[in-house]
Amino acid sequence: MGQEIERKFLVKGDFKPFATKSTRITQGYLSSVPERAVRIRVKGDKGYITIKGIGNQSGVSRFEWEKEISLEDAEALLKLCEPGIIDKTRYIVPAGNHTYEIDEFYGENEGLTIAEVELNNESEAFSKPDWLGQEVTGNPRYYNVMLMKNPYKNW
Secondary structure, eight states, X not given: OEEEEEEEEEEOSOOGGGOSEEEEEEEEEEEXXXXXXXXXXXXXXXXXXXXXXXXXXXXXXXXXXXXXXXXXXXXXXXXXXXXXXXXXXXXXXXXXTEEEEEEEEOGGGTTOEEEEEEXXXXXXXXXXXXXXXXXXXXXXXXXXXXXXXXXXGGO
């Protein structure tokens, strides 16, 4: 059982030349309530189930538990998920002592690109590359579980 500490930003520039890896991700939610979101994800050729708890007041940290499951189980569980499947490519971009995970969304969320950086504690310093835009940490509108319910195209 772990604690996730991350900051989220919009992306305003070209980060792709700095990416070391990219993976297509499809995900849905068996439960989308804030107290216990249950996510099913197909990431490349692997499947995962993740449970996330409600965030703290700043939105920087929250409980997260994840386990790898078979690709077949993940694909079957995706069919049981609530409406609003998320489709995106995740890019891995090193910057200073940290690594950003940058999600470029498709479908209903086309045009939205979000960068996340995981930290060891809430006050940890981290590098902010030029392509990093406005911080949206703690803004529920940018959570994947909310993008499933109210896609970017509807804003």
